[in-house]
Amino acid sequence: MADSARARKLSERIQQVVAQMLDTRIKDPRLGFVTVTDVRVTGDLQHADIFYTVFGDDEARAESAKALESAKGIIRSEVGKQTGIRLTPTLAFHLDAVPETAAHLDAALVEAARRDKEVAALAAAAQFAGDADPYKRADEDEDDEA
Structure with missing residues (x-):
């Protein structure tokens, strides 16, 4: 079991690699303006969930999701090369x-x-429904008795 500091460092590195790949190497025309917002790696470093946002409408989001799914293998191999860990984690893309x-x-x-x-x-x-002060006071009780 890996410590959380190592998982955090790996998730930060994966985020950088994926963002760089989307910016420079992935040339899919379906890919819109995608921003990688977060990466979460499991404790055993075997799976990475990548959260992203897409600037645009629902159609742009759907097309970008298809493009990311088709480029998943290339991105995963590049993550494996640049991180240098023994087992490259599987990648899953989620719309944030x-x-x-x-x-x-x-x-x-x-x-x-x-x-x-x-x-x-x-x-x-x-305005008050009744008297402004509905409570009896001790000095009023004395006036009533006199």
């Missing part, structure tokens, strides 16, 4: 959903801020 999640969270925060403003406006114009 971080940008979509961030956009969804931004929209939710804008909606929450709008609702907070509405509540603050209602609270500013609100």
Whole structure:
């Protein structure tokens, strides 16, 4: 079992190699503007999950996924050459959903801020349903008895 520091170093190196390969050596026309966002390597260094984002619409994402799948073998052999480890990890490409999640969270925060403003406006114009102070005080009890 490898230590986590070695797995972290290997994942950083794999990220650099894959990004360089996509930039310089992979000439597939289906490959769009791809950014490698993260690489996670298992503890035994046998498998690497590569997360990426694609600038564009759903069609560009689908085409880029096909291009990455077809270039997986070339990328894996280059990862093996440049990392120098005994067993080259298998590669799996995953579309990273971080940008979509961030956009969804931004929209939710804008909606929450709008609702907070509405509540603050209602609270500013609100009046008490009964007396302003519904509690009896000790000094009032003495006045009632006299």
